[in-house]
Amino acid sequence: MKRIVAITAVFIIALAPVAAKGLKGKVVYVNPGHGGWTINDRPHATMNYEEMDTMSFFESKTCLWKGLELRDRLQAAGARVIMSRTTNGWVSVGDKNATANDREETYADENGQQQLITLFKIASQVDSLNPDYFIALHSNATGGGDGKKVNYLLYMYRGETGNDYAKGSIDRAMVAYPYMWDNPLTVWTSSSLEDKYVAGDLTWMGGTPPGEANALGYTGWLQVLKHRVPSFLVEGSFHSYQPERQRLMNRDYCRMEGVRHFRGINAWFGGKPEKHxxxxxxxxxxxxxxxxxxxxxxxxxxxxxxxxxxxxxxxxxxxxxxxxxxxxxxxxxxxxxxxxxxxxxxxxxxxxxxxxxxxxxxxxxxxxxxxxxxxxxxxxx
Ligand SMILES: [Zn+2]
Structure with missing residues (x-):
């Protein structure tokens, strides 16, 4: 009898972490947008640097800074994190715009770390690994010229507004939104806690439902979201709003955005608050x-x-x-x-x-x- 009790106790202890709420053991896939130093990596001149200078603004660089801090916070909370890439200066195979600073993407760099750029490769990997959460990090730009006074927060999921093709995408974005909105250091020009911009990619981008299917059979508009995992792409702010671009030039400002993304994901999983x-x-x-x-x-x-x-x-x-x-x-x-x-x-x-x-x-x-x-x-x- 004593022996049975002992065995039962061990069994419960072993199960406890799995049953616990929070990020422990959860798999989160983080995709920092873009990846290289090319003309397609959203380069812009800033007050101190010319466009295409690697010291100047590249969305590829700032998205990575956000993503690395997000990874660190998630790992500290016990999550397993998969990064599509961990360094900058990677392009798709055969990219004609590649610069001398860019290398071709690889599933294993010299450290064994993947550096994936091609959106279909990322979507395929997400679909096969089936993580608990997928997030694509970006910043936004207005069409028709730089320097417009437009700066808002936008979450896009695969599908039509109000109809997420991967169920659970809208719910994840709605939970994350207030955490990302909490940034009084920027100047928001529209969207709000009462009027959240959480939209289906087809509706927002003007596509025709259900959109074009990729080789895996998933429809929608944004290539990186065409997989089975509930997910979104978040445009954290507008880098075409020049004062915001100057802020994004600071790595710690981008890290703070990474922290805010973490809070949204932690809240989704009902995780414990950070101690600090x-x-x-x-x-x-x-x-x-x-x-x-x-x-x-x-x-x-x-x-x-x-x-x-x-x-x-x-x-x-x-x-x-x-x-x-x-x-x-x-x-x-x-x-x-x-x-x-x-x-x-x-x-x-x-x-x-x-x-x-x-x-x-x-x-x-x-x-x-x-x-x-x-x-x-x-x-x-
Ligand atoms: Zn982008």
């Missing part, structure tokens, strides 16, 4: 506006103020000890961020030569981002 919190902000002038042909901002919005390149933001703990600092980049975004902070009270000290010093008390809460938007007055003394 985050601070993210933008530091700008209180007196000076920005005027540049590559920075067409929304009138009267936060984007009118000059971002303070090179500013230093100090993080002080509750005893007033400087524990970290962040040096703002020179890309006209003013972004600063502190990741993986213990919940509690902190002080931020903003120190920029030529400006009046400013301090701000903040509270960091687990699983949340505390946003700050300090603006500093010029010091005329």
């Amino acid at each position: 919190g985050y601070i993210a902000g933008t530091i700008k002038s209180a007196d000076e506006t920005i005027n540049d042909p590559l920075f067409n901002y929304v009138d009267d919005s936060d984007d009118q103020w000059l971002p303070l390149n090179g500013a230093v933001v100090y993080l002080l703990d509750s005893r007033g000890v400087k524990i970290r600092h962040y040096k703002v980049d020179n890309e006209y975004n003013g972004f600063f961020g502190f990741f993986y902070l213990k919940p509690g009270r902190y002080t931020l000290l903003y120190d920029v030569p030529g400006y009046e010093q400013l301090t701000e008390q903040v509270v960091v809460t687990r699983d949340k981002t505390t946003y700050c938007k300090p603006r500093l007055h010029k010091n005329y003394k």
